[in-house]
Amino acid sequence: xxxxxxxxxxxxxxxxxxxxxxxxxxxxxxxxxxxxxxxxxxxxxxxxxxxxxxxxxxxxxxxxxxxxxxxxxxxxxxxxxxxxxxxxxxxxxxxxxxxxxxxxxxxxxxxxxxxxxxxxxxxxxxxxxxxxxxxxxxxxxxxxxxxxxxxxxxxxxxxxxxxxxxxxxxxxxxxxxxxxxxxxxxxxxxxxxxxxxxxxxxxxxxxxxxxxxxxxxxxxxxxxxxxxxxxxxxxxxxxxxxxxxxxxxxxxxxxxxxxxxxxxxxxxxxxxxxxxxxxxxxxxxxxxxxxxxxxxxxxxxxxxxxxxxxxxxxxxxxxxxxxxxxxxxxxxxxxxxxxxxxxxxxxxxxxxxxxxxxxxxxxxxxxxxxxxxxxxxxxxxxxxxxxxxxxxxxxxxxxxxxxxxxxxxxxxxxxxxxxxxxxxxxxxxxxxxxxxxxxxxxxxxxxxxxxxxxxxxxxxxxxxxxxxxxxxxxxxxxxxxxxxxxxxxxxxxxxxxxxxxxxxxxxxxxxxxxxxxxxxxxxxxxxxxxxxxxxxxxxxxxxxxxxxxxxxxxxxx
Numbered sequence: 227x228x229x230x231x232x233x234x235x236x237x238x239x240x241x242x243x244x245x246x247x248x249x250x251x252x253x254x255x256x257x258x259x260x261x262x263x264x265x266x267x268x269x270x271x272x273x274x275x276x277x278x279x280x281x282x283x284x285x286x287x288x289x290x291x292x293x294x295x296x297x298x299x300x301x302x303x304x305x306x307x308x309x310x311x312x313x314x315x316x317x318x319x320x321x322x323x324x325x326x327x328x329x330x331x332x333x334x335x336x337x338x339x340x341x342x343x344x345x346x347x348x349x350x351x352x353x354x355x356x357x358x359x360x361x362x363x364x365x366x367x368x369x370x371x372x373x374x375x376x377x378x379x380x381x382x383x384x385x386x387x388x389x390x391x392x393x394x395x396x397x398x399x400x401x402x403x404x405x406x407x408x409x410x411x412x413x414x415x416x417x418x419x420x421x422x423x424x425x426x427x428x429x430x431x432x433x434x435x436x437x438x439x440x441x442x443x444x445x446x447x448x449x450x451x452x453x454x455x456x457x458x459x460x461x462x463x464x465x466x467x468x469x470x471x472x473x474x475x476x477x478x479x480x481x482x483x484x485x486x487x488x489x490x491x492x493x494x495x496x497x498x499x500x501x502x503x504x505x506x507x508x509x510x511x512x513x514x515x516x517x518x519x520x521x522x523x524x525x526x527x528x529x530x531x532x533x534x535x536x537x538x539x540x541x542x543x544x545x546x547x548x549x550x551x552x553x554x555x556x557x558x559x560x561x562x563x564x565x566x567x568x569x570x571x572x573x574x575x576x577x578x579x580x581x582x583x584x585x586x587x588x589x590x591x592x593x594x595x596x597x598x599x600x601x602x603x604x605x606x607x608x609x610x611x612x613x614x615x616x617x618x619x620x621x622x623x624x625x626x627x628x629x630x631x632x633x634x635x636x637x638x639x640x641x642x643x644x645x646x647x648x649x650x651x652x653x654x655x656x657x658x659x660x661x662x663x664x665x666x667x668x669x670x671x672x673x674x675x676x677x678x679x680x681x682x683x684x685x686x687x688x689x690x691x692x693x694x695x696x697x698x699x700x701x702x703x704x705x706x707x708x709x710x711x712x713x714x715x716x717x718x719x720x721x722x723x724x725x726x727x728x729x730x731x732x733x734x735x736x737x738x739x740x741x742x743x744x745x746x747x748x749x750x751x752x753x754x755x756x757x758x759x760x761x762x763x764x765x766x767x768x769x770x771x772x773x774x775x776x777x778x779x780x781x782x783x
Contacts, residue, residue, distance in 0.1 A: 298511075299346030300550040300612065304723055307606045307643065310599040317620045319613040320392070320591035320628035320636050322582070323553065324575075325541055325565035326352035327713075330720065331755055332544065332567040339762045340720050347549065350717040351609030354637050354710055357748065358579075361391035361635055369588055370394060370676060370689065376697040377705035379641050380737060381715055382727035384649060386602075386642040388697070389707055390595070390674050394588065397581045397632035403501040404440040405461070405584065410489040411474060412509035414449040418476035421567070422543040426508045429540070429572035430471050433506075436577050437461030444492045445470045448485025449478030458496050480512055483526060486537075490530040502584050503535045507555065511541060511548030523551075527558040528626075534682060536629070538583055540575070541565040560589065560629045581632035588678040590627040590686065593638060594620050597672040601645050601694075606725065608639040608714050620677060623686045630678075637710055641725070670694045702737065709749060712737060716756055731760035 308316070326349040333343050362371035373391040380387070399405070409430055417423040437443065441461030447453050456470040489505045497503055527537060537559025539552045549565075556563035562583065564575050575583055592615065597605055607614075619625045630636065643649045676689045699705035715734050718726040734756055743749045 297344065297545065297547045298550050299344045300553070302346050302349065302611045304721070304725065305607050305609075305611055305614075306725070307604045307641075309604045310597045310602055314596050314599065315617040315620075316595040316597075316605065316607050316640070317615045317617050318593055318607065318610045318638075319615060319626075320593055320630060321351055321610060321613050322355060322628065322630060322634050322636060323349075323352050323556065323563040324356040325549065325553065325563045327356035328567050328571050329541070329547075329549065329565040332565070334755060334758050334762065335567075336544070337762070339764050340759050341764050343720060345721055348717050348720045349609060349612075350714055350721075351613075351637075353717045354609065354639065354713045355635065357709060357713065357752075358633075358635050359391055359393075359637060359710060360706075361393040363393060364395045369678070369680075372674070372676070372689075372691050374674060374691065374693045374697050375699070375705045375707055376671075377699050377702050377707055379727070380702055380711055381718070381729040381733070382641065382725075384647060385727075386644055386698075387707065387711060388640045388642055388672075389705075389710060390593075390638045390640075392593075392630075392634075392636040392676070394630050394632055394634050397585050397587075399581070402440075402585075404442065404498045405437065405502040406442045406493060406496045406498045406504070407437075407502070407584070408444045408446060408489045408493045408505045409471070410485055410505050410507045411445065411447050411471075412449075412480065412482065412485075412507075413447045413474050413476050413478075414480040414512070415477050416480065416510055416512050416546055417543070419543055419545075422510060423474065423476045425566065425569070425572070426542055427471050427474065428569055429566055429576060430506075430508070431468060432569075432572055433576040433580070434461075434464055434467045434471070436580060437464075442496045442498070443467050444489075444496065446485055446489045446492065447474060448481050448488075449476075451478075451481055452485040452488045454488065454492065457492060482507075482509065483523065486523075486526060486530075490533075490535055493535040494533055497534065504561070504584055505535060505537045505559070506540065506583075507537060508540045508542060509552065510543040510546055511552040511555075512546045523555060524558045527555060531558070531560050536560040536586060539563045557628075560586065562629070562631065579633065582634045583631065585632040586629050586681050587632050587634075588630045589681055589683070590623070590625070591630050591676065591678040592620050592625075592627045593636075594675040594677070595638070595640065595672060596675070597642070598668070598670055599645065600668060601671045602642045603645045603647070603649070604643045606641045608641060609717075610638070620675070621686075621688075623679070623684070639710065639714055671697075703741075708737060708741075709752075712756075713752065716752075716759075720759065731756055731763070735760075 326347060329347055330343060330353070333347070361373040364371040371393040374389070376386060376388045378387065379385040411426060413423060417426070434443065439460055439462045443456065443459045443461055444454070445456040445467070447455055455474070456467065459466050493503055493505055531537065537556060538561035539556040541547060541549065541552050541563070553563045566572050566575065613628065615625070615627070670692045671694045674691045674693070677686050679686045702708055702711060712734055715729045719729050719731060719734070735753065738753060743753060
């Protein structure tokens with residue numbers, strides 16, 4: 227029997243709001259009246275404080291996975307090492323999705339062993355990008371702040387680890403022309419579980435509470451068909467919006483394509499020039515009526531996004547979660563994909579990081595690293611396997627890529643083999659040689675490039691950042707790469723990566739000895755998750771090291 231345990235008063239509070247509002251019948255227009263409607267730190271410390279572990283958190287005690295489970299994940303083939311003389315350019319699209327981390331967290335807290343977690347669910351770059359690192363802020367007239375660091379690779383000490391961090395500026399919502407949001411909510415029969423529609427109601431109640439008079443909110447639902455529950459309400463009409471959300475019930479099939487078309491039509495009707503125009507889809511991804519193929523949905527959403535309305539996707543629940551489909555929908559819709567497993571995660575995505583979720587500041591963001599073979603013999607990009615691009619596509623402005631929102635951080639990690647090291651010995655190649663660059667250029671280890679478009683623009687801009695030995699720090703902590711490398715190592719252990727070197731749960735935790743990580747809630751939660759995975763692993767993990775007393779001051783993890 228599935229159970230739900232509440233660990234906060236917030237859920238009860240929202241239920242009271244629902245009860246006080248009452249559940250009216252029929253669709254509502256912008257005035258709230260019934261109407262006909264229409265179908266048609268390395269870690270950043272600048273944001274809101276992380277919620278305490280015991281607050282704003284609903285824990286779902288679920289049964290172990292059943293034989294009928296039909297969750298779907300795309301296969302991921304891990305990147306291997308590439309010789310610089312053969313392929314000096316590493317090109318990929320930016321990715322700010324974070325769904326993998328919270329979904330893996332859900333599985334581990336559910337009681338699964340790491341070995342039972344689907345390989346496709348562990349996407350290294352999404353796990354690393356879940357955390358907000360303290361990268362350089364953009365300067366005046368800059369879209370991005372870029373930070374490049376280097377150190378010895380903790381799981382393969384004879385190798386190096388180079389990190390590129392990108393950060394966009396925050397946004398002041400008070401200075402925007404307004405927000406036009408359409409909540410597209412899946413109310414099909416598969417959404418009746420407590421970690422689905424009930425949690426959706428709580429999550430969107432939080433978002434509603436953050437909105438104001440300049441915002442316009444519509445609510446569209448879909449099951450066997452679609453329905454406009456609320457259209458064009460002002461953000462300060464909270465009772466009407468809360469009532470529309472709290473009175474939803476689950477039942478029927480899943481005609482997501484009709485819901486998507488209706489949601490976009492309403493978003494276009496209330497379009498705010500220069501403002502935020504976005505459809506936010508909440509679902510388990512199980513589409514079984516209407517257009518259900520990925521190619522058909524791709525055509526539908528790519529056509530709609532050209533009008534300036536973007537799509538974000540929030541996944542909920544377990545058992546029949548269609549992770550692969552939801553990630554694709556967000557990519558096609560110029561949005562991001564997150565997985566919400568608790569009220570804590572809902573607050574994080576929809577309140578604390580609302581700018582990142584809702585506001586696009588750069589489109590079609592492509593990233594490219596060029597290494598100098600005089601210093602680096604070979605490299606491996608950690609993660610981004612489903613975002614790889616050819617070198618030629620970097621300057622092809624017709625090629626779609628990733629979008630970055632306000633306040634986003636993007637991290638790219640490269641494990642590198644130093645030129646002249648034992649691992650860099652030539653392997654019998656007869657023709658593949660190059661003459662290293664000379665002069666000042668020859669001193670550079672590499673050059674990192676960003677190519678992007680301003681929102682709505684047709685032509686792209688390109689930025690270039692050269693770097694050399696000045697980025698290197700011998701100590702992992704001094705380099706500010708402890709957290710990002712630890713999350714990457716965790717992902718490699720979960721996947722049992724063939725490139726994990728001496729990675730293990732014990733090794734990962736040993737890196738944190740002497741650090742009072744309990745001072746940061748999200749870091750503490752991450753390391754507790756590592757310990758949980760170690761305890762549940764069928765291979766065993768030994769004793770987990772206990773941090774020594776006395777915090778160590780570090781600039782960022």
